[in-house]
Amino acid sequence: MQKKTTSTLLLAVFFIPLFLLVVSFPSLLLAQESESQSSQVILQRQRLTEEIQDLEKQLLGQLNQYRQHEREYRIARDQYQSLQTLSSIEEVVSSTKKAMRSRNLVLDTYLNILRLKLLETEGVELVHQERALEIIEKHRQALGAYEQLIDQSQDREAINLIADEFLSLGEEINNNSFYVLSILSIGRLQSVYDKAVIINQKISSEESEAEEAVLEQSQRNRAINEVNKLITQLPPMFETVWSNAYISNRPSRQHESFYRNLTRELGPIHSRLSLLVSYFEELEGVK
């Protein structure tokens, strides 16, 4: 009798954790799956931010090295111009190649930073994002090819030839980098607007569920109407600025001037968004 009781007790002790395990495992797995999906996106963004920070540090180091090499190049060039000796020619050729290589490295790192920022920033229109990524990739490939040309160039004439070739590439990189900076600036504001629309939807649905006094409800309705008015003003403004960013890619230097004037163009959008957020804060009592 006693033996029977102990074995039943043991079985119960054995089956309770087993039951718990069987019951909890699928729910744990499901919860983990949905959590991991959302956290993956956040972690991915976090990893991108970290990568950008690392690259920015690298860029600083590379830029210092470039400055050093550029200084050496200038000294060697001055000596060559004044002395015109074989050793001065040798010196100027090697220092120019060194400066060209470190310039390449700086530009490649900078383009890589822009690429990662494009991937990190929400709100950039897909057309612009794809186009910019394509341009960056093309420039990085061109820099890679130019690196080979530097290695192959052995005399002054060859170096001068590739130096001339670089002028147009450098100009393009410079111009397109301003295009990327422009769409990043617009994208950041666009992302704020997109999130504001979602918050507004939440506030509106909350209002319909709320059981408040009639007067408070009518006040709230008026406030929401004001918010909606402000929200409808923004899409045409964004549309204009996005299309301007697209048009600005005509002749060279256009992107740079567009970027320089962007503060003026985006100012009204920013101030409206700021007002919108203030309305939200007032409606929801955020201090």
Added chain:
Amino acid sequence: MKNNDDIQTIKPHLPDELPDWEAERWWEKSKSRIKIPQGFFKNKKNILLIVAFFILLLLLLISLSINSQQRSPDILEQPEHTVIQDQELTPLQSQIKELRSQLKKADPAIKESPIPAVEMNLRID
């Protein structure tokens, strides 16, 4: 005389009926007829059950610890101030706060670092 006495003393100890040897045959199964009362931990089944129970318990603990470990990055990745705020603010309020800080970062007056100033024309003249 002494032998006769011995037989007489043995006799009462003999069972009244002899066991059915054909039916019993316990020795063929390498078993003993004598059943010794066993302790709880001397029973193999009981030991196996206890071992299985501990293995299951261990599995349960491992699964729970894995779950908590996977959750921890979520908590870590949130900035400290938002964790504190979440305790005080509603989800909507914290979203609005987050939006305000995002708007500050998106200020067009804050300019990104432009292309590094490098000499594009490195010629030997």
